[in-house]
Amino acid sequence: MEQTKKVVSVYRELLQEYLRSKDEKVLYQAEQFSRQSIQDGVKPEEIIDAHYQTMSEIIPDMDPRLKDSFKFLIETMIYYGVAYGMFNDIKEQQYSLRNEIDVAANMQNTLLKTEIPASEVLDIGAISVPARQMSGDYYHFVQDTEDNIGVAVADVSGKGIPAAFVMSMIKYAMESYPDNRIYPEMILELLNRVVERNVEPGMFVSMFYGLYEVEQHKFYFATAGHEPGFIYRHRSKTFEEIRGKGLLLGVQKDSDYKRFELDIEPNDIIFLLTDGVTECKVSGRFIEQEEVLDVLYNYVHEPPEKLVENVYKHLERLQDFHLRDDFTLVAIQRKDN
């Protein structure tokens, strides 16, 4: 009530001042006043009432029809005030929701953090950029007791919070496996059971799992319905597709996965990715595989860490900086020795 009185008196002064001077400056002050009133939660009908009161002081013998018309106008404005109050409530709710999502996204980053292992024989680069706040993409590295390096790249169907939950589940399942050499197809079989039991029907995860064996320079891998990767052969300067075969995680209780292997030569680069890379849309059409490889080829001379960064920037530019899907790219290069 105190507030309303103050509003009425400020409004009265401004209106009187304007009627006297017709000064543009006062109009500007009125603008400021309305901004302040909105902040203070003054309702529209209160302003009209202030207008009415001021005018009846200035023109005591105001035409009764005009007087009634103000009453009418005030009634008409009441729901605008209510709607405005609701808008404020929603604004507040949205603000607190956004805070919650920020907290969740931060937690996701902390929970899913993975260190890129330092290796005598490999250089590794990895980048993962969410299209929205929370990512459904994931990569993970492990190094076993013999210094072999395991790498997982995964994409959970759907996005946002449900996908993030599933990702955390997978990460913790993976971390509970022993540290000694464990082959990709075994990991996928174990994970499939975890995912199948714990996600709703229709939700699924694609995952590529690779194990780089550092003595013989063999790359063992298995895929659970994941986008094929590529290997860049340094000697021939050409790309080969890293194609395996295996069912998505979470579709069927007992899925068998097959182990594939590749021999890696010095300076060869293994590229693992998610469909955010291959399904990038350039001027209304999807990019062709050759175009993706052309982009990769532009940067193969760079160290993997910079390479993935630059490929991302390049594809982001091609899509006018509008990422449609989470983007993940991992590059693993055998050192020149």
Add this chain to the structure above:
Amino acid sequence: MNLHIDDHNEGQSSILKLSGEIDAYTAPRLKEHLLNLIEDNQEVQVDMQQVNYMDSTGLGVFISALKTSKEANKTFKLVNLQENVYRLFNITGLNEVIDIENTVRGGM
């Protein structure tokens, strides 16, 4: 883009004819329609000839359909897939667990 959904019966089985794109916007409607159809019929065939684009949300719909039909001991199959749509089923290994017939070449 939009997805047009149309169904009719041919003898014992129900045919669901789709045309357009299956993505996050059209998938929920398709899912509801398809799961109802499986509930009411012994055999459901989805004709995909006019589907020129599908993303992973579409895969989710067909995985749900697969699980539902298996549980209820019913037949569910996809027919006439365009090549780019079939590619997704192939990469994900779903072509080995979902009954898929008559892939048509080419697209658009």
